[in-house]
Amino acid sequence: MKPANRTFTRAVNRFNILNTIRESGRISRVEIAAKTGQSRASVTNITAAMIREGIIREEPCRCKPSRGRKRIMLSLNPEAAFVVGVKISAFQVGFAVVNFVGDVMSSLVMPVRAAEREEEVVADLIEDGVRHCVADAKLRMEDISGCGIGVSGFVDSAAGKCLWTPLKNSESHIRSMVARRLGVDTYIENDANSVTVASQWFGLGKGIDNFLVVTVEHGVGMGIVVDGKLYRGAACIGAEFGHMVLVPNGEPCRCGxxxxxxxxxxxxxxLRRARRILSRRRLLKPDLDRLTIEDVTRMAREGDSGLRRIFREGGIILGQGIAGLIQIFNPERIIVTGDGVRAGDLLFAPMRRAVRKYLNKEQAAVTDIVIQEWNDFDWARGAAGFVLSELYKSPLDKSRPAR
Ligand SMILES: [Zn+2]
Incomplete structure (x- = not known):
C-alpha cells in the first residue's frame, strides 16, 4: 500500500472508531472491533493515540466485573473541544457555547433588531455576545474551535453565502464579518438544517439514516436527512415545507x-387569526395590541372554543402536509420541534389525527412522529452542533462548507 493510501485508510478507521464511540456513549475496545470490523490491534493502536490527544477517555465499566477483571470502557472527552453557536432572528440573536458532546455550557439571548440594523452593527453585536458567552462558560477565545451561525432563509453553506435572509442586506456577508472579528473558523447554515444536523449527531436523529425535522415557530421550517446525509436540493433552497400551498386561495402568507x-x-x-376572531367580540375583549401567542395558547387551553378551532385547523393543515412528506420520504422518524410545541395537544392531537386520516396503515406504521421539547437556546445549540459535525466529519465526505 502506498504511504498516502495508508494515511487515508488510517483516517477512515479513526473516524469509524470515533463515530462508534459517539453513537454508543460508552463502549469497550472489543465491542468497537466487532462493530467496525477492524482488528483488535488496530483499535488498541488508534484509541491509544486518541487518548493521548485528549479526544476520548477511559473509564471503568459500571457493570459487574467478569472473572475478577474490571472492563475498561471508552467515551468521548466532553472537554476535547468547545464551539459556539449563534442564531440570528429578525428580533433577537441567541448564543450557546457547547462542549464536544453537545452539552450547553452557557447561553445568552440578546434583543437585536437584526432585520433593521446595518450588517456591520449586527456583526459587532454578535462579536460582543460570543465573547460574553465564552467568558460565562469560563473559557477563553483560544479554547473555541469554531463558530456556527444559523439563520432562516436560503443559505449556500458550501460557499458560505446567504442567497436570501431576513437581514437588512438579504445577500448577507455576515459569516466573513463575524469570522474576521472572532478569528475562528466560522460556518453559516440554514437554521432548520443546523438543528437537523445537531439532532443527527447528538439528538433524536442519532443512528437514524432517514428522518425529517419540522420546526414550528415564527415560521415552519424543515430539514431532511436521506441515507444519512443532509439533503439540500439543487440550489440549497429546498425543504421549504412551510410554503407548500395546501389550501387554494387560503389565508395570506408572508411569502406572498x-x-x-x-x-x-x-x-x-x-396570533393573527386569534386577533381577528377576538376583534369581532363585544364582551371580554383583551388588549389586542398586547396579545401574545402565549396568551392565545392559555385562553384556548382554558376552553375558548373559537381559539381552540384555530389551533385545530392549524394542526389539521400541518398533519395533511406531514402525511404528504411521509408518502414521499418514507422516513423512520419525524421530529417536530420549535417554540410552537408549547401548544401541545391543541395543535398536535389534530395533527396526528390528520396524519392517520391521509395515510394508509402501512405507510403510517413505519414513521414514528416525536414532539420534542424546545428551549430558548436550542437554535443556537443547533448552530453549534453543526460546527461539531464538521469537526467529526468522515474523511470520505468531501462536501465541506466554506470556512
Ligand atoms: Zn408561504
Whole structure:
C-alpha cells in the first residue's frame, strides 16, 4: 500500500472508531472491533493515540466485573473541544457555547433588531455576545474551535453565502464579518438544517439514516436527512415545507402566496387569526395590541372554543402536509420541534389525527412522529452542533462548507 493510501485508510478507521464511540456513549475496545470490523490491534493502536490527544477517555465499566477483571470502557472527552453557536432572528440573536458532546455550557439571548440594523452593527453585536458567552462558560477565545451561525432563509453553506435572509442586506456577508472579528473558523447554515444536523449527531436523529425535522415557530421550517446525509436540493433552497400551498386561495402568507402550511400552523398565523376572531367580540375583549401567542395558547387551553378551532385547523393543515412528506420520504422518524410545541395537544392531537386520516396503515406504521421539547437556546445549540459535525466529519465526505 502506498504511504498516502495508508494515511487515508488510517483516517477512515479513526473516524469509524470515533463515530462508534459517539453513537454508543460508552463502549469497550472489543465491542468497537466487532462493530467496525477492524482488528483488535488496530483499535488498541488508534484509541491509544486518541487518548493521548485528549479526544476520548477511559473509564471503568459500571457493570459487574467478569472473572475478577474490571472492563475498561471508552467515551468521548466532553472537554476535547468547545464551539459556539449563534442564531440570528429578525428580533433577537441567541448564543450557546457547547462542549464536544453537545452539552450547553452557557447561553445568552440578546434583543437585536437584526432585520433593521446595518450588517456591520449586527456583526459587532454578535462579536460582543460570543465573547460574553465564552467568558460565562469560563473559557477563553483560544479554547473555541469554531463558530456556527444559523439563520432562516436560503443559505449556500458550501460557499458560505446567504442567497436570501431576513437581514437588512438579504445577500448577507455576515459569516466573513463575524469570522474576521472572532478569528475562528466560522460556518453559516440554514437554521432548520443546523438543528437537523445537531439532532443527527447528538439528538433524536442519532443512528437514524432517514428522518425529517419540522420546526414550528415564527415560521415552519424543515430539514431532511436521506441515507444519512443532509439533503439540500439543487440550489440549497429546498425543504421549504412551510410554503407548500395546501389550501387554494387560503389565508395570506408572508411569502406572498395564499394557503401555505405556515399561514395556518406557525405562531404568527395563529396570533393573527386569534386577533381577528377576538376583534369581532363585544364582551371580554383583551388588549389586542398586547396579545401574545402565549396568551392565545392559555385562553384556548382554558376552553375558548373559537381559539381552540384555530389551533385545530392549524394542526389539521400541518398533519395533511406531514402525511404528504411521509408518502414521499418514507422516513423512520419525524421530529417536530420549535417554540410552537408549547401548544401541545391543541395543535398536535389534530395533527396526528390528520396524519392517520391521509395515510394508509402501512405507510403510517413505519414513521414514528416525536414532539420534542424546545428551549430558548436550542437554535443556537443547533448552530453549534453543526460546527461539531464538521469537526467529526468522515474523511470520505468531501462536501465541506466554506470556512
Ligand atoms: Zn408561504
Amino acid at each position: 402566496k395564499k394557503g401555505c402550511v405556515e399561514a395556518y400552523a406557525c405562531d404568527g398565523a395563529l
